[in-house]
Amino acid sequence: MSPTVLPKTLLVATTNPGKLKEYQEMFADLGVTWKSLADVGLDGHEVAETGETFRDNALLKAVACAHQSGLPTLADDSGLVVDAIHGAPGVYSARYAPTAPERNTKLLLALEGVPPEQRSARFVCVIACVFPHGVTILSEGNLEGQIGFAPRGSNGFGYDPVVVLADGRTVAELPPAEKNQISHRGQALIKLRPLLECLFR
Ligand code: ITT
Numbered sequence: 001m002s003p004t005v006l007p008k009t010l011l012v013a014t015t016n017p018g019k020l021k022e023y024q025e026m027f028a029d030l031g032v033t034w035k036s037l038a039d040v041g042l043d044g045h046e047v048a049e050t051g052e053t054f055r056d057n058a059l060l061k062a063v064a065c066a067h068q069s070g071l072p073t074l075a076d077d078s079g080l081v082v083d084a085i086h087g088a089p090g091v092y093s094a095r096y097a098p099t100a101p102e103r104n105t106k107l108l109l110a111l112e113g114v115p116p117e118q119r120s121a122r123f124v125c126v127i128a129c130v131f132p133h134g135v136t137i138l139s140e141g142n143l144e145g146q147i148g149f150a151p152r153g154s155n156g157f158g159y160d161p162v163v164v165l166a167d168g169r170t171v172a173e174l175p176p177a178e179k180n181q182i183s184h185r186g187q188a189l190i191k192l193r194p195l196l197e198c199l200f201r
Helices: 017-026 054-069 090-095 100-110 176-182 184-200
Strands: 009-012 033-035 073-082 120-130 136-147
Touching (some): 009 054, 017 033, 017 176, 054 073, 054 120, 054 136, 073 090, 073 100, 136 184
Antiparallel strands (some): 073 120
16 A cells, blocks of 8 residues: 655634744744635635534634645634633633723623632633544643733733733733744644654655
């Protein structure tokens, strides 16, 4: 039996251009061609994130897009888990309120009166890498912090201004390269690297 030769083309199933850029930068040395949903005519075919976990949603997106495109596909689901409010907003992070500033205001209000030692939280990212013929790889990364008392910083996006790290800076106060090194997505990508190197080098 002859060995299967994988095409050196990977689809990133995201509607977020920032995520595609992160994947391309992180794995630039692999010599893989990265395709966006628009490149394969799948933009506008958004997959509903109906799962109860980050893992379920990452798999939903990656399986659907691998099936439709015929390409090995990476998808991730990510969000913020806040312990004092039972893990909310969690998988609903993108839908907690209409805009990022409104989501941050809602979160700060939900934690009104909660003391610093009970404001623990983490960003979570699960990446699913699905091959059309059935192999699936999952990778998870976390970034631990605490919810602050007011937004601070102008880098990053989403909940970054309200997540305070151990050194007192919010994630929105980190230079982008530093965030990419320690972030939940960065950590999940680092763990995925050895497998992608085996498959595509
Ligand atoms: P795709 O589903 O198309 O990939 P998305 O931006 O909707 O893109 P998610 O479904 O993974 O991404 O939703 C993640 C939400 O969690 C996002 O809208 C932010 O509110 C929040 N989030 C995730 N990573 C974050 C980060 O690094 N900094 C701040 N907020 C983040």
